[in-house]
Amino acid sequence: MIDDMRTFWAVLGIAVAGAGLLDVFLTALNYDESGFLATRLCRFQWCCLRGVTRHLPRRLRPAALRQVIGLNIVLCMIVWLGTVMAGFGLVYYSQMYGTNFEYSGNHLGGGLFDAMYFSAAQLATVGTSQISPETDVLRAISILETLTGVGLVTLILTFLIGVYQVIRDLRSLSSNFINAGPEFDSPIASLSRYFFRGDPVCLDNHLRAISDSFWSYADGIRQHHLAYYFQSGRNQFSLPYVLHMLGRWLAALRWGLPPGHPATLQPLLIQLCAQFEQFAVYLHRQLRLSDTPAPAAASFEIFSAAYGDDDKIPDLWLGRFLSLNREMSALARPNFVANPQDVYERYQQWLPFAHRAEQLTIAVSQDLDYQPD
Numbered sequence: 001m002i003d004d005m006r007t008f009w010a011v012l013g014i015a016v017a018g019a020g021l022l023d024v025f026l027t028a029l030n031y032d033e034s035g036f037l038a039t040r041l042c043r044f045q046w047c048c049l050r051g052v053t054r055h056l057p058r059r060l061r062p063a064a065l066r067q068v069i070g071l072n073i074v075l076c077m078i079v080w081l082g083t084v085m086a087g088f089g090l091v092y093y094s095q096m097y098g099t100n101f102e103y104s105g106n107h108l109g110g111g112l113f114d115a116m117y118f119s120a121a122q123l124a125t126v127g128t129s130q131i132s133p134e135t136d137v138l139r140a141i142s143i144l145e146t147l148t149g150v151g152l153v154t155l156i157l158t159f160l161i162g163v164y165q166v167i168r169d170l171r172s173l174s175s176n177f178i179n180a181g182p183e184f185d186s187p188i189a190s191l192s193r194y195f196f197r198g199d200p201v202c203l204d205n206h207l208r209a210i211s212d213s214f215w216s217y218a219d220g221i222r223q224h225h226l227a228y229y230f231q232s233g234r235n236q237f238s239l240p241y242v243l244h245m246l247g248r249w250l251a252a253l254r255w256g257l258p259p260g261h262p263a264t265l266q267p268l269l270i271q272l273c274a275q276f277e278q279f280a281v282y283l284h285r286q287l288r289l290s291d292t293p294a295p296a297a298a299s300f301e302i303f304s305a306a307y308g309d310d311d312k313i314p315d316l317w318l319g320r321f322l323s324l325n326r327e328m329s330a331l332a333r334p335n336f337v338a339n340p341q342d343v344y345e346r347y348q349q350w351l352p353f354a355h356r357a358e359q360l361t362i363a364v365s366q367d368l369d370y371q372p373d
Helices: 002-028 036-051 060-066 068-094 112-123 136-175 187-194 203-223 225-229 240-255 266-287 302-306 318-333 339-367
Strands: 101-103 131-133
Touching: 002 036, 002 068, 002 136, 036 060, 036 068, 036 225, 068 112, 068 136, 101 266, 101 302, 112 131, 131 136, 131 266, 136 203, 136 225, 136 240, 136 318, 187 240, 203 225, 203 240, 203 266, 203 302, 240 266, 240 318, 266 339, 302 339, 318 339
Parallel strands: none
Antiparallel strands: 101 131
């Protein structure tokens, strides 16, 4: 019976340590961050923090939400270090009988706490002289734990660097849309800087900067999804703000202007739309969102009536498109008269993309509890 219990503690210790090491390996080094322990606990911790902060005064909420990344990182470290320490400690505990260990400290005699104390000392690489293994197998295990501690710290540092690199990419991406005017969340206002007398100016370079930053952020968040929960406490430095601005930028440039306009011919425009769609698919899968079908496009008769009279717009999405079309026409100053049939075709192509982009922005805003001032 005693031997069976010793075997049980040893097997349990190996399983616990192995689970912790496997989780940190999959989280820190795997491309799609397929960890199964720490990241799920971080998600649970975020949900708890979000529930608590909703009861705080509005002026205090940003300060509380800014702590989410720090708390998640601390939780990851506790989980990884704790599981490895506990796992090795249970293995030591299973062997604390007879003359396997020598005890020189007061009140040390082979209990569970003594095993955990010895395991923590070995994992920290400092060791302890109060408990000494007396067999070659136990000495080898203690050396293995010391080496594991060095590797574990390296993996944790790699993970931390990766998470904060993704946050820096988000900052870089957000800076591409910042508007100095009073309407900080107006995509057309921020886009107007890149048009002069109807022609795009340096728009290709700006789209390239956005593409590079967006690709870096989207690719980084796949490996370090923990960065998704980042809260800066500032309206213009957040994922919902980026999704709102980028989605409407792309829709305005691709479908808000007549075909053949120089702005619609930017080589990176279609690539950015594809990147946005791929990122939307990733977030839908991560957040387990249900796909809401886009509303049906208004008939050409309804469109024609609304196109000529702003007071006759019965459809919300049709009204948004016509408003976008007017703003972009005023911004780009096309030198030719738009054909209503061409505008209607652009409306039909714009509607699925715009609906999906807005649904994604709303879902992420609700999940991150984003409430701009």
